[in-house]
Structures are given as C-alpha cells and as structure tokens.
Amino acid sequence: MAAKHVEETAKKNYTGFGRFKAKLGDILTKDSILQLATFFGYPPAQIDLLQNEISRNHFMIRYMEERGQITETDISTLLYALKVLNLHEIQKKAQTLFELHTGKRCTGNDQSMQQPEDLNFGKLDLGSNESFTSDFTILGLASFSSADQHSITLENGKLVPVSSTLEDLQINTNNGKEFTQDQVIGILLFAQQCKRLKKLSFIDCLLPLSLLVGSLSPITKLRNIQVSWTPTEHGFHLDSSRGKWVSNSKEATTLE
Structure with a gap:
C-alpha cells in the first residue's frame, strides 16, 4: 500500500x-x-x-x-x-x-492578463475600501482613468494611492490606447509624490507629442525620475526642460 x-x-x-x-x-x-x-x-x-x-x-x-x-x-x-x-x-x-x-x-x-490591476503581485493587495495598499515597489497597470497628486483612479473605479516604496511604475496598455495631456500630467503629479520612484514607463500607448512646461508644471519637479515612452520598438525619453519626447536612437530625434 x-x-x-x-x-x-x-x-x-x-x-x-x-x-x-x-x-x-x-x-x-x-x-x-x-x-x-x-x-x-x-x-x-x-x-x-x-x-x-x-x-x-x-x-x-x-x-x-x-x-x-x-x-x-x-x-x-x-x-x-x-x-x-x-x-x-x-x-x-x-x-x-x-x-x-x-x-x-x-x-x-x-x-x-487584461486587467493586471486586479492581480496580486506579492505586496499589491486590495483593501476593504476598494483601493490598493501602498506597500509595493513595482506596479504595472493596463490602463487608468485619471490621476492626481493623491492617487491613480483605475477604469474599474479602484484607487492606487501614493506609495512611499514604489520605485517603478509601468503603464502598458497592449492595445495602443490614447491618453490625454490631463491624464499624463496627472500621472506626473502622482509620480512626484512617490519619493522613491525612479522609473515611469508608458508602453504601447499614444501620448501627446509635447507637454506643457512652466513654473506650475509637474514636469519641472520630476527630480531624477526617468520618464520613458515606447509606442513602438523605438522608445523615447522625456526632456523635462522642454516637455518634449526625444528618441533613444542615435539620431536623438525630437517629436514636435
């Protein structure tokens, strides 16, 4: 037996x-x-x-x-x-x-896989108040509705609060979704408040070719956060002094 x-x-x-x-x-x-x-x-x-x-x-x-x-x-x-x-x-x-x-x-x-915001990535857990806890280091989202200096609002209404531990934020739509200037600025406002954030990535989506700059713009207060956009296989990084996307290729083309 x-x-x-x-x-x-x-x-x-x-x-x-x-x-x-x-x-x-x-x-x-x-x-x-x-x-x-x-x-x-x-x-x-x-x-x-x-x-x-x-x-x-x-x-x-x-x-x-x-x-x-x-x-x-x-x-x-x-x-x-x-x-x-x-x-x-x-x-x-x-x-x-x-x-x-x-x-x-x-x-x-x-x-x-289409809604990664509902997955449990170790420290990314739903709280009883229909929002996420803030104790995570890497966050990948398929999309979002809006954002500000306090939180990101997902399309299902749940909230992702500002995190003191977040180091890498990735917006990967997988379908070329277009985001408005207000949405992008909102994410930048959110990024400012995440004190340990080092990387902010927009992947497979459409963004405004330029962003507003000025004394009140969050772009000028991004510290050393690396902001990148990869709409195709050739990526771009944000020149925060001009609010322009610059190609990572050798030619370093600027989108106007």
Missing part, C-alpha cells in the same frame, strides 16, 4: 503540473528569477535565497506556487509578469510547457 502511494506521488510529480514546474525551473535564468522576485515584491530574505546558484530555481518555483502565481489551472499571473519585464522568450516557453504538460490553455487573452 505504501509502495503504491509512493509510486502515485512520484507519478504526480513528474507528469502534469509537477512536470511543468520542473521544466519551468529549467528555463528560468538567474536574471529572470531576480527580476520576477522584485516584480512580485518578495521580501529581502527570500530574494537572498534566490541568489544561491544551486537552489534558486527550486525556491522560485516554490514561492510562485505558494503565492498562487502559478497553479495547476492557471499561470497567467506569471505570463503577465514576464510580458511586462520583456522576457518574451521565457513567456512563450512557459506558456507552451504549461499547455503541453497540463493540457490546459493559458493565453494572453485571459481576463486576468
């Missing part, structure tokens, strides 16, 4: 979801593991364990499973994180492996 139980356990571990986890561990690199750990907001003690060359892959799979970022029926949280981090090759391999070993489909059209 015991032998049969051991055999069944072993079979479970090396087929289906268990086999997928083993294969997923094989394709995760050190850099991708540390990027994911930061994205998901893992505590420093766990990130330290992920520095270990021998055990990092095992621990990463374990942490993701414990947090529900990968489950027997869904890995869309992981796929979304890989997409935001531009780890597209690993994203494709992970999706293929999951479908191959579990027989379940998990695509980029999944509802949970």
Whole structure:
C-alpha cells in the first residue's frame, strides 16, 4: 500500500503540473528569477535565497506556487509578469510547457492578463475600501482613468494611492490606447509624490507629442525620475526642460 502511494506521488510529480514546474525551473535564468522576485515584491530574505546558484530555481518555483502565481489551472499571473519585464522568450516557453504538460490553455487573452490591476503581485493587495495598499515597489497597470497628486483612479473605479516604496511604475496598455495631456500630467503629479520612484514607463500607448512646461508644471519637479515612452520598438525619453519626447536612437530625434 505504501509502495503504491509512493509510486502515485512520484507519478504526480513528474507528469502534469509537477512536470511543468520542473521544466519551468529549467528555463528560468538567474536574471529572470531576480527580476520576477522584485516584480512580485518578495521580501529581502527570500530574494537572498534566490541568489544561491544551486537552489534558486527550486525556491522560485516554490514561492510562485505558494503565492498562487502559478497553479495547476492557471499561470497567467506569471505570463503577465514576464510580458511586462520583456522576457518574451521565457513567456512563450512557459506558456507552451504549461499547455503541453497540463493540457490546459493559458493565453494572453485571459481576463486576468487584461486587467493586471486586479492581480496580486506579492505586496499589491486590495483593501476593504476598494483601493490598493501602498506597500509595493513595482506596479504595472493596463490602463487608468485619471490621476492626481493623491492617487491613480483605475477604469474599474479602484484607487492606487501614493506609495512611499514604489520605485517603478509601468503603464502598458497592449492595445495602443490614447491618453490625454490631463491624464499624463496627472500621472506626473502622482509620480512626484512617490519619493522613491525612479522609473515611469508608458508602453504601447499614444501620448501627446509635447507637454506643457512652466513654473506650475509637474514636469519641472520630476527630480531624477526617468520618464520613458515606447509606442513602438523605438522608445523615447522625456526632456523635462522642454516637455518634449526625444528618441533613444542615435539620431536623438525630437517629436514636435
């Protein structure tokens, strides 16, 4: 009886979801593991364990499973994180492996991938007041309705408050959505108040070609925040002194 139980356990571990986890561990690199750990907001003690060359892959799979970022029926949280981090090759391999070993489909059209603001990225949790807590370091949003110096209002009405820990804010629409000058200025006002923010990225969306500058403009008070816009494969960075987008290419073209 015991032998049969051991055999069944072993079979479970090396087929289906268990086999997928083993294969997923094989394709995760050190850099991708540390990027994911930061994205998901893992505590420093766990990130330290992920520095270990021998055990990092095992621990990463374990942490993701414990947090529900990968489950027997869904890995869309992981796929979304890989997409935001531009780890597209690993994203494709992970999706293929999951479908191959579990027989379940998990695509980029999944509802949970279209609305990342509703996902749990470690420290990004919903409070009882229908807003997010402010204890997170990386935030990826598919869209937003408005923003000001206090919060970002999502399209579903939920609020993201100013965070004292936020370091990287990414607006990635995946569909070329257009944002107005007021919306962009609102995000810049929000960014000002996040004292540890280092990067603000607009990805796959349309923005005004120039932004208003002046003594009252939040653009002049961005500290050392790097603001970038990537509407295509060629990205731009914001010249805060002029309110203009400058190409990151060698030609350094300015959009007028």
